[in-house]
Amino acid sequence: MADGIARRVERLIDYVRELGDTDDSVLTAMRAVPRHLFVPEVALAVPTRPDPARLIDRGADEEAWLEAVYSGVTIVTQLDDGATDIRAGKGDYTSSASAPRTVAHLLTQLAAEPGHRVLDVGTGTGWTAALLSRLVGAQHVTTVEVDGRVAGQAAKNLADVGLAVHQVVGDGADGCPARAPFDRVHVTCGIRHVPHAWVEQCRPGAVIVLPYCPDFGSNHLLRLTVRPDGSAVGRFVGFASYMLMRSQRSTPDAPARDAADRHWSTTRVDPRTVAHASAGADLAVSARTGLTSNTVNGQDDDGDWFRMWVSDPATPYSWAVAEWRPGRGEYDVYQVGDRPVWEEVCDAYFRWTGWGEPGRDRFGMTVTADRQEIWLDSPERVISSP
Incomplete structure (x- = not known):
């Protein structure tokens, strides 16, 4: 042995x-x-x-x-x-x-x-x-x-x-x-x-x-x-991905409080474009928005589909799902809560493309007693939202 x-x-x-x-x-x-x-x-x-x-x-x-x-x-x-x-x-x-x-x-x-x-x-x-x-x-x-x-x-x-x-x-x-x-x-x-x-x-x-x-x-x-x-x-x-520290876990999901919190819309942005982007894009979007994401794909009677969820880890009342279906020019977005999370994700993604699509190794972080800032290329170029 x-x-x-x-x-x-x-x-x-x-x-x-x-x-x-x-x-x-x-x-x-x-x-x-x-x-x-x-x-x-x-x-x-x-x-x-x-x-x-x-x-x-x-x-x-x-x-x-x-x-x-x-x-x-x-x-x-x-x-x-x-x-x-x-x-x-x-x-x-x-x-x-x-x-x-x-x-x-x-x-x-x-x-x-x-x-x-x-x-x-x-x-x-x-x-x-x-x-x-x-x-x-x-x-x-x-x-x-x-x-x-x-x-x-x-x-x-x-x-x-x-x-x-x-x-x-x-x-x-x-x-x-x-x-x-x-x-x-x-x-x-x-x-x-x-x-x-x-x-x-x-x-x-x-x-x-x-x-x-x-x-x-x-x-x-x-x-x-x-x-x-x-x-x-x-x-x-x-790359590194570990189970979250227990004291930093997200708030559990919860249903919308009432019908007024639920919204249907459409987007011209294919959710796969954002979901399948590079690690640099992921860093930029998370830094700008503080949101989390999840994806799943499958099939039903109408054919193939792909869904991307984005949510605010600080509250169970702000999330959205964008759904891709083949052959469509616009894609359905279902959103819960007052925060326009899908629009924020798209805005952050296109900011990243405007910076020249930088890779993960061009990003860094500064940690002080009262803040945590993510920056691009140098600590002076902070990209994270307050």
Whole structure:
């Protein structure tokens, strides 16, 4: 079995190495703390869409379990904050062992070195805390997890491999002031608004790496550097998408309050044009509007259709859906609430085209104590709405 595990580990490392920009120290850490030591015996293997998630059960089929663990996919370990048994297979994904390539990409961007003090936000299974321990030393790692049951299992996983990091159960947005100052902040949950507490608890020159997840189309990896004036500035350096931090989740959807809140109209803008635009467009639209999006396509008696939903995450009363049908010059828009969200999306999209359709790597963010600004090319060219 040991030889078989070693071969699987090397195969996974080769798979991760194909990224081309993974630091060798991260690969060495992955070799030192194999992934299967942090994956529960029953979980959901979640491949790239459209393939469905599948249950993996080590007790029922260890070979299939190991194959999934070392295939490089995300392994979901919790549904509905623990309210739904993982064997049900359906529910909101609320904790996971992240895809190894994504883990390696974040750690490479973090550039943690021996002796660095690291704040790890979102302990999950404990695997990233273990990898960080190999990079900087376990005594320098502080990891925060909001879910007590998840934290408890992570503590056991870490103890089983002989690593004693400092663990905190609480909202990761608060950081851990008692263990500050930090040289690095490593975030493994989706963030809409960067908590300034992380900046405050860092030394000047510290690096914060986080998944910026406004949930309009693509999500993004953000790398910030802390400045002596108490701000943090950095650029978007690739793709990353994680489950949202619990304290930053959207308000649940709700029906319109009355008939006056519901509106039908048409648009000449094909919703696929916006939905299938580049990550740069997604960043620009989310920055300008603060809206989220979702898409779905299908067929009915009238033929093919494609729908794009846009909504205001701050309120359940402002959303719209635009529907494409073949052969039409105008497309139906159904809107709820007073805010003209579809028109805002279209306006932001065409602003982006007017800027020359810049890619994601031309955008960045500045975080201060009282604001979060997204900019194009330089911090002076702010594009986000107040």
